[in-house]
Amino acid sequence: MKWPLPGNQTDTPKDFAPHWITRVATNYLKANREFPFFLVLCYPLPQVNGQWSVDAARASGYSAGIFDAMKWPAPEKYKASLILQLDAAVGRLRECLEEFKISRTTIIIFASLGGPAKAEGVSPDFFNSAGPWRGGQGELYEGGLRVPAIVSWPGVVPAGRVSRQRWAFWDLAPTLMDVAVGETLKESDGISMLPEWRGREQTNRHDWLYWELPGGRQALLNEEWKLLRHGNNKTWELYNLKSDPGETNNLAMRETARVATMEALVRNARRQR
Structure with missing residues (x-):
C-alpha cells in the first residue's frame, strides 16, 4: 500500500519519507515522554526502490557539495548521502531523548533487516x-544474513562492548518482554538475550x-556449520564458517553425513513453524 505524502503527488516530490518519519517520531516522543512507550521506526535508508533518481535525491536534501568532489558513480554518491541522512535522523532522535530527559531510561536498538543491495x-x-561476507540483500549467504546490531541502554548494557553472540530478530520479542516484566514468551x-545485553x-x-x-x-x-540451497530442487551447499x-x-560432497543430519534439522524447523 502506498501512502503519498503531502506535496508528493506530482512528478517532482517535495517531501522525503525518512524526513517525515523523523518529524512524526519526535512529536511522538514529546507527547509520550512521561509514559512508557514502544516505538518502531523502519527507515527505508538506503533501500533500493528508485531512491537513486535525481528528483528523489533532491527531495531528500542531497547536496552536491558533499560528495561531488569524489570520483564515484552518481548512484553511489546518492547512497552515501542517504546513509549520512540516516545518521542525522538517529542523531536527532537521540537529541530528543536528551532534551526530554529520558535518554538514560530508554533502550535504543539499531539494526538492519538484511545485507546490502x-x-x-x-x-x-x-x-x-x-x-568479508559473500552475497547481499535477498541472499542466504552471510552477506545477506549477518548484519550488525547496536543496543544502547545506559547503565545496563556495557558501553563499547562487542558481542559475538549469534541472535536474530525473532529474539527481540522475548528479550524485550524479559526487560519489561521479567518473563519470556513461552511459545516463541x-x-x-538479556544476559548477553x-x-x-x-x-x-x-x-x-x-x-x-x-x-x-x-x-x-548449526554451530560453525551452514547448510543452504537456492530452491526446492536445488542441491545443498555446506560451509564451515x-x-x-x-x-x-562447498563441502557438501565431502560431508554427506553432516548434510543429511542438518537436512533433518531443516525439516524439523519447518514443522515447528
Missing part, C-alpha cells in the same frame, strides 16, 4: 558494504538458526 547502479562492492522461536553469561543459546525465503530457498546454521567465513569452499 545490488541494483539501480549500486554495488555492495563499491564501499565494501558486506565486508526466539530466546531472551548485560554482559553476563548467556546460558540459553540457539542450537540452530533457520531461514527461509520464497521459492524454497533455505538455510540452517569457522575455517571458511567467506563461504567459498
Whole structure:
C-alpha cells in the first residue's frame, strides 16, 4: 500500500519519507515522554526502490557539495548521502531523548533487516558494504544474513562492548518482554538475550538458526556449520564458517553425513513453524 505524502503527488516530490518519519517520531516522543512507550521506526535508508533518481535525491536534501568532489558513480554518491541522512535522523532522535530527559531510561536498538543491495547502479562492492561476507540483500549467504546490531541502554548494557553472540530478530520479542516484566514468551522461536545485553553469561543459546525465503530457498546454521540451497530442487551447499567465513569452499560432497543430519534439522524447523 502506498501512502503519498503531502506535496508528493506530482512528478517532482517535495517531501522525503525518512524526513517525515523523523518529524512524526519526535512529536511522538514529546507527547509520550512521561509514559512508557514502544516505538518502531523502519527507515527505508538506503533501500533500493528508485531512491537513486535525481528528483528523489533532491527531495531528500542531497547536496552536491558533499560528495561531488569524489570520483564515484552518481548512484553511489546518492547512497552515501542517504546513509549520512540516516545518521542525522538517529542523531536527532537521540537529541530528543536528551532534551526530554529520558535518554538514560530508554533502550535504543539499531539494526538492519538484511545485507546490502545490488541494483539501480549500486554495488555492495563499491564501499565494501558486506565486508568479508559473500552475497547481499535477498541472499542466504552471510552477506545477506549477518548484519550488525547496536543496543544502547545506559547503565545496563556495557558501553563499547562487542558481542559475538549469534541472535536474530525473532529474539527481540522475548528479550524485550524479559526487560519489561521479567518473563519470556513461552511459545516463541526466539530466546531472551538479556544476559548477553548485560554482559553476563548467556546460558540459553540457539542450537540452530533457520531461514527461509520464497521459492524454497533455505538455510540452517548449526554451530560453525551452514547448510543452504537456492530452491526446492536445488542441491545443498555446506560451509564451515569457522575455517571458511567467506563461504567459498562447498563441502557438501565431502560431508554427506553432516548434510543429511542438518537436512533433518531443516525439516524439523519447518514443522515447528
